[in-house]
Amino acid sequence: MPTLCSYKECTGCATCFAVCPQHAITMEKDIYGFLYPKIDHNKCIECNLCEKKCPLLHKQEYKIPEKIIACYWKDEKKRIESTSGGIGTLLAQEFIKNNGIIYGCAFTPPFNICHIRCTTIENILRLRGSKYVQSEIHETYTKIDEDLKTQKNVLFIGTPCQIAGIKARFSKHPNLFTVELICHGVPSCKFLKESIPSNILKKRIKQINFRSNSQYNFSLIEDNQILPSYQRPLSNDLYMKGFFNGITYRPSCLSCHFARKERNADMTIGDFWGLKSTKITDINKGVSLVLINTNAGNTLFNLCSDSLYSEERPYKEALDANEPLNHPIKKSIRYNVFRTLYPHFGYKYSLFFALPDKILAMKIKYYLKHNK
Incomplete structure (x- = not known):
């Protein structure tokens, strides 16, 4: 039976899914919303093509930029x-x-x-x-x-x-x-979706702006118009707070x-x-x-x-x-806290518990700005 790369190493590139001649591999989401390959052993003919093509199991060709x-x-x-x-x-x-x-x-x-x-x-x-x-x-x-x-x-x-x-x-x-x-x-994407209020998700969202050159760096677009109720600086967004803190x-x-x-x-x-x-x-x-x-x-x-x-x-x-x-991003000391809490409490509460000081500072800054 083929051996794919480990859970911690798998990037979700789906090469194994793409090369399987028997369509014995599906890409399924884990509890955190990340895609991972799953082999149907009843369909697998043990050609090991998935293992042979996995970029994590074989040396890649790298070059210094010209x-x-x-x-x-x-x-x-x-x-x-x-x-x-x-x-x-x-x-x-x-x-x-x-x-x-x-x-x-x-x-x-x-x-x-x-x-x-x-x-x-x-x-x-x-x-x-x-x-x-x-x-x-x-x-x-x-x-x-x-x-x-x-x-x-x-x-x-x-x-x-x-x-x-x-x-x-x-x-x-x-x-x-x-x-x-x-x-x-x-x-x-599951984290992104859970960070946005349910009433906003019900709208016909057509686009997401993660960055712009205005004061509102994060915004959602509905029918070619920015939603006034959901535009904010990156520093005041729950999703981006999790991203920038690496958890x-x-x-x-x-x-x-x-x-x-x-x-x-x-x-x-x-x-x-x-x-x-x-x-x-x-x-x-x-x-x-x-x-x-x-x-x-x-x-x-x-x-x-x-x-x-x-x-x-x-x-x-x-x-x-x-x-x-130069090297991978260093693991945050709060990464495991978020990962442990998330299956039980979802995105927002897990983020609050993992980054209490940063979330509190974000909310105080928002309050002071809008209550002058």
């Missing part, structure tokens, strides 16, 4: 809308213009976060902005396979562990391009194999924190960090370079300000 670039979209309106320089949206747009197909993370009603297939510029708008939650990708493998079989160029944008899964499934396919996001860790991450994030200087995707993108001695003067409008790791990554960057202001930077500058480019 170029480190600070850049931003010259179109100031688009730059501000994208919140971190705009490289992701711009790259996706140019890839589509060159008859490519994009797979990226999007909010899908009624309330889920998953990867979708994009073939138009309009679709790409759904991918825009940061997503501080794990996206489901297991249903996209079949679509990617169909696209690659018809010789279409495919760009997959996701977390490093998702990239590892995609590469394990499709090997070194010449039409597959990969872009990884600098990732601190991923909570589950809601998937267990595998705490020992992430992909949080390292060497990279696994063609290109790595994120916020360029810690930028020093630069000609860029309006850093607060967002600056993208781009690591070009392969020739394919260089090809991707060249697609959109004419629309970017860019300058090369030393890798050390990026490393010093981005912990996930």
Whole structure:
């Protein structure tokens, strides 16, 4: 019988699910809302393909970045809308213009976060902005396979562990391009849903803004309008409080194999924190960090370079300000408290018990601001 990676190591990349010829593996959610593979031993023929393809059980091919670039979209309106320089949206747009197909993370009603297939510029708008939650990708493998079989160029944008899964499934396919996001860790969509009041969840939510350049960084969109009753600074949001304090991450994030200087995707993108001695003067409008790791990554960057202001930077500058480019995020001393309480008390109460000082400070700050 095949042996998959352990519960603590499994990233939920779903490669095992995708490669099983007997459809003997399903992806099922644990009590915390994270997807894990489950083998139906009545269907399993013990071909061990799932074990052979698991990226956690086999050594990956990593490369030191060839170029480190600070850049931003010259179109100031688009730059501000994208919140971190705009490289992701711009790259996706140019890839589509060159008859490519994009797979990226999007909010899908009624309330889920998953990867979708994009073939138009309009679709790409759904991918825009940061997503501080794990996206489901297991249903996209079949679509990617169909696209690659018809010789279409495919760009997959996701977390490093998702990239590892995609590469394990499709090997070194010449039409597959990969872009990884600098990732601190991923909570589950279940945590996000439980952090939002039930009366708000009943509304027709179309989009979530996790970050913006206004004072309200976290907001929900209903029929193209921001819900006035649910917009707040990140520091005053219960979900983001759990994220920033590192107590809601998937267990595998705490020992992430992909949080390292060497990279696994063609290109790595994120916020360029810690930028020093630069000609860029309006850093607060967002600056993208781009690591070009392969020739394919260089090809991707060249697609959109004419629309970017860019300058090369030393890798050390990026490393010093981005912990996930060096090692996994350190485990919070309150992580186990939250995990122990959650099955009994749910998200909100478990968060209160795990972070009483921080939640109290958040509520006092909110009260003082609104009762002057």
